[in-house]
Amino acid sequence: MSMQRWRRCARRRSAWMPPGRHWTYGFGRRDSMREGWREVRLGEVCTLHYGKALPAKSRVHGVVPVAGSSGAFDSHDSANVGTAQSIVVGRKGTAGSVTWFDQAVWVTDTAYWAEAKGVEMPFLHLLLGSVDLPSYTAQTGVPGLNRERVYSIPVAIPSRPERLRIVNLIASADDALHAALCEENRALAMLSSLRADHFAPMLTGEQSFASHLALIKKTIPIVSDRAYRIIGVLNRGRGLLDRGTKLGGDTSYEKLNVIESEQLVYSRLKAFEGAVTVTPADMESAFASAEFPAFAIGGTVSPDWLRELTRSPQLWELMASRSKGMGGRRERLKPDDFLSLPLTPPDLVEQHRVMETIRRVSATADAAHATAEALRTLRSNLLTVLLSGEHEIPESYDHLLNLAEEGAAA
Incomplete structure (x- = not known):
């Protein structure tokens, strides 16, 4: 079905659909969409632009990341993305991957860069990450992500204040996840140092x-x-x-x-x-x-x-x-x-002391890893719920967000 025909069908449906009811085009009705939300195709809020090849001999070392479908892999002195923040979407190779940059980047020909239309870039990043783009990758010929298939994906879009709340809530979850990963990495680094400092001299x-x-x-x-x-x-x-x-x-x-x-x-x-x-x-x-x-x-x-x-x-x-x-x-x-x-091992007393220390640090690393995994699951589930348009965000979420921001500031 052409886009023009799809839009004509949409207008006919909206003419007889009761107020407050919504339609997921091609996927059946969704009756539980909250007021202030609308359903559109992804192509109405996003344009994917082709990247451009940048051979190694043409790169000039600089502060601009050079990014492909697997993320950044080199640097350059200029960008080819026309936005201050960048969303890179894998086109070939790691097709469907979504990578966020807090700056303009150079996107190579293995990827697209995304331009937001009528929504904020951080919200578009969450939206693209939630629709399982790899599942839309063509499996015939050379596997790759086709823009037209992406543009046809139905998505729910809330009002701007709601979009900002969603972005802030997910950012708080990301901050908590980052803190847990940092704690795990600190414990693992300490564990590696403990092992090296203690065991290396024993092998002499x-x-x-x-x-x-x-x-x-x-x-x-x-x-x-x-x-x-x-x-x-x-x-x-x-x-x-x-x-x-x-x-x-x-x-x-x-x-x-x-x-x-x-x-x-x-x-x-x-x-x-x-x-x-x-x-x-x-x-x-x-x-x-x-x-x-x-x-x-x-x-x-x-x-x-x-x-x-x-x-x-x-x-x-x-x-x-x-x-x-x-x-x-x-x-x-x-x-x-x-x-x-x-x-040449130490005496048994020293061996037991060292093992107690290693067990404590290992337990810290294991606990941080378990926390990070739980936060990953929580973030995924939270994002699914927040972007469904079917559930109101409780005011308690805002309270938790304020507490998280105050804790980060302290």
Whole structure:
């Protein structure tokens, strides 16, 4: 249907539609739209302009971001966007992405820049982010976002005072989310510093892992009709990989290593990637191939402290340096070579003290992460409700907004 025909149909419908009733064109009626709201097509409040290619050799380093469908990736000394604030919409590549800039930018040919018509730029940014633009991406030929499809999307537009309230409320939610993310990042940075400061010096000295660990040679022969819970080890000290339960007849192994709780286990083949961990205290017995040697932990080191040590990049580097083979994925770390790595731990009292500190900081990071995830969900749900036009914004929201602004000012 052409735009002119659509508008003629709209006028005919409005002639007989009772006052206070609204129509979602092509999608059926919406009877619960509040007074002061109107339904339009996105193209009535937004124009998407093509960006322009800017080869690297033509860029002049400056303060203007160069942005494509995935956001900013370089800088330039001038902009090609005709607005003081910029909304960049992915056209190719990350098609349908929406990125906000508080300044003019140079938008490349993989993206559009959005111009608001009759609404404020911050409100348009929320509107574009709420309509799931990636779902309107063409899937035939070269995937991309077609402007005409975007222009046809029905949206609800409130009065200007209501738009400003919505923008301010979402901005408050964004501020809270930003604060939670900053708290998480601070805790993670502190955790990284704690680990580096404490564990790096431990991987030196005259003692070695052989002073504190003992290789376990506990294996069982494979029985074809017996089920075995098979495990592996994730890289970068991330713990165990549960490979599920398999029948002996479904494996190529003749025998398996028995892996039990509070043992150090590593992958001989992936040692250069830091595939090492200490099994949990509550783990039930499991099985692994001969590529996963297991070690009993002596009384001089705490399993929790040693598990934390396996998350140390310095240990991963040592393991990589002792791996031998033809290079890359053919390298292996033999148990004797692993046991020869230097390790001079502090006494148990100091190990427990360090672990208490690490647990506290980890708990702070986990709590901040959980808060951030909850705020992301809250923001998404809040935006959906606020832009539906079906619910009145309670005055209590304004009160909360004032409190948030006062808290930020303090």
